[in-house]
Amino acid sequence: MAKASAALDFIVLLYIWVYCMQCTVYGSSHYGFWASRKISTVIRAEKELCLLKGKCYLQTVICPPQCPQRKPADPKAKACFVDCGPKCEPTCKNRVPTCNGYGSICYDPRFIGGDGVMFYFHGSKGNSYSLVHDPTFHVNGHLIGTRPVGRPRDYTWIDSLAILIPSHTLTITSIKASTWDDNVDHLSFSFDNNHITLEETHVAEWRSLDGLVRIERTSKSNSAVIYVAGKAEINVKAGPITEQDNRVHNYQIPSDDCFVHLDVQFKFFNLSSDVEGILGKTYRPGYVSPVKRGVSMPIMGGEDRYKTSSLLSIDCVACNGFGSLEKQSTTLTAKESVAEW
Template identity: 55%
Template sequence: MFFLIIFLISSLAQLTHADPYSGGAPGAPPPPSAVAGKEFPPQTFFCNDPHSKCFGKNINCPQQCPMLKPASPKDKACFIDCNSIKCEAICMNRKPNCKGIGAACYDPRFVGGDGVMFYFHGKTNEHFSLVSDSNLQINARFIGRRPQGRTRDNTWIQALGFMFNSHTFSLAAKRVAQWDDQVDQLVFTYNNKPLAIEEGHLSTWAASDSQLTVERTANCNSVIVKLPGFVEISVNVVPVTKEDDRIHKYQIPSDDCFAHLEVQFKFLDLSEKVEGVLGQTYRPGFENPVKRGVAMPIMGGEDKYKTSSLLSADCKYCIFSPENSDGSANSLVLDPTMTTVDCTSRMSNGRGIVCRR
């Protein structure tokens, strides 16, 4: 009996001092990017694609952003693209830069592939094609309201719909009365079925029958959607704040804060025939019709780019047709670093200025 008591006491002592992070069984240590509060050498990436500009080169992350996926969502990440001109890594936030090329934010304000900032208002509760190419279709659903005495709707992008190959994907912001940063307001579908993505920074979902991935860039309300070889999209859900409402006189009701998406697209492959509200601005020789130097340069085209639903490609100018895509259309040469350009200046406040070309 004496030895049995000693054995039990010893066992309890071992349990009391067990590693609280072991989970009951030994396992591989978490990757450096998942460990907060620790410093590691900058990460390196080897470009092994013989078709890339930087083939055969090791690209190192700079000290300012040593990690591809930093543990803190507030830290800048290291971005490496083996098709970049200088074969150098750059530091970027993983959330949308609303002043950068490919952005669509606010009451929708876009920055086109030509570097020109413009507004496209669309219409409340209707859908419009942002990008339509032979192998990729991206639509947006607009929400909004018309304040008393105004002649048009104030609108925001509430959802995005993607079509590629035979697949569909969508993400949307829920309707919510009172905004709480700690409550996730994103909903997803894949191939027309609801999709649950676990909350938590760096939580990732990958499709089993395509290359599509979705990664959370914060505990909630922020993601990066990747379709390798086609596009990367950073998305953030935000409300219309009381300050925005006061400044712009939106007359936001008390039961809806109009949660909407801030988005930035990084296109990796577009054809010279690409269409869409945003897509057309990437075409070579595109002559942007918006007025320069005005407070709100407006891009028309509602009649050309309106679709019947979030996941349809039936607008007048839509060209999505994956079954007929033979790759014969010339691809555009896209500089991935251009997404870091800030398309504003102190003098213009971003009013229709050109950042490149």
Template identity: 50%
Template sequence: MKFVVTTGVIAIAMVVATLHLTAINVSAAIPSYWKTEVVLCNETSSRCMGAHIGCPEECPSTRRPNAEGKICHVECDHPICNAGCRTRKPNCDAPGSACYDPRFVGGDGRVFYFHGKSNEVFTLVSDPNFQINGHFIGHRPVARPRDFTWIQSLGILFDSHKFTLEATKAATWDNEVDHLKFTYDGRDLSVEEGSLSAWSSQDKDIAVERVSSKNSVIVTIKNKAEILVSVVPVTKEDDRVHKYQIPEHDCFVHLEVQFRFFHLSPNVEGVLGKTYQPDFENNVAKPGKAMPVMGGEDKYRTSDLLSAECGACIFSEAEEQSSKQGMGTNFPTLDCTRGAAAAGYGIVCRK
């Protein structure tokens, strides 16, 4: 499959064979006075199929942040085909986010809490071809009936692969220390510190990119999900406001995450995943309710960070492999949710 980018009499055709579309180096052939990138929405099912969308001047690049740390973001499936600026770190008030203790924003845009239990694992998303589990850490003050909990690590299963991302423990927080730890298929994975440092698997099915020198990354699972992750502590101000009564020897380093999903099945499950079901009705997060708490601990509890088994889980490694084999020699479905970034398959040039 070839895609052509033309400027004047110059035509560049390249085969899209990698996860990062920035491999298409068109800048050398394009006049320097073209200031912003242009994204071609090239997913057949998107509302903006075939549209060339220019990035705003205030954030002209899909890859290089402006002075405020924002990049160009194109929503090819939005009714209005345009681009905006967004940060590359989790937005805790946006759909698909899981932050704080922990506070979720579902696919329906409604806020809810899921307490779980300290030192246990719960399935956040389970679809036939991938699953994301979260390990919770926590603290229970004296005379309190339940734990305060935070998401400390993620376990991701897809194809026949297993990936983990962990926030390492610390007694006190130090911004100059990286608290991220990764494994891939059972082996420790090193992602060099530094903004824009990146790693991808040999088959290009998963990529990790640092968006700051330490403690913030984007994890992309090709054609499945994009996960924006930041590592943060429970601050003294958090402790004072929420009366956590955090002990002196632990600042409960944890994750703030925001998920973007591609091609979810209608039967998707999980604490967060079920809120993306087409007929999902949120009977918890009702208007005016101060702290809507979602149940389901028994349905979503799993024995291990990389276990596929829970009461409501639908992930099947065998089904995913069968689906992958059935694709034959077809190219992957194009998705330009992030323009030219890891999850997207838009073609990028400059304007």
């Protein structure tokens, strides 16, 4: 009897050892816990256990052969993104902003809203504006720009973002440069006024101590994705105004400044129905864009409504009168944030 029991114990331990050799836990993803299942000597297909409460809760989703990994060795390869929201399925996509996708802000700044409508916003250089405002989540963007002689308005680009949640602030800033070098990193991150150091490799990662914010590089330099637990996934990429852009659009940028700026794409979670901001309001249920259709440059007005006194301020006219973010009971705790991603 004792020998049979010992044999059974050995078989169980052997099974556990084989399973562990096949499956290496990488840590927690944005929506759940990521693992890797070895399917060949070359490719590892990652899988995710969805721990975000909802339709997909406790379902396991496996990345497809077309993009088996969340952080592929080749930074230009498509990565696996698992939707633990309504779809419960993986998607293959690039880990950089898509300027023609929903929630993108690129160029001088051109927006594509949550309703899929494209528009431009003409702010003023040196000022900051509210991009998204919700009671527990706020995003500002700061504009740099230039105004050639005789032009009635500034050419502008977003050079900095501020993400504000209760008790925390995260800033993403493009670093000024006279000439552009792809091999030099032009992104700077700060969390609660403390500079973040990220190794220059496309798999580098940083997390806040409470687990509410995570930053991952998506290339060796100049691009990253930021996760705010339960609120947003934000892809950013730094880049210059090229000589061709300068010539075609007659920006007349100075020779000692290539106007490094940010291209951004947002994916939001749990926005309220009253969300505000230049981009945020386009995610309201039933929102109808007021911009003129069928023109080359449809303009969204509201510069005065969305202007803030600084990059870290929440005092725009349209910001519902909130001077600071509400610390509501719906705010994720550290334990909940880890369970979600």
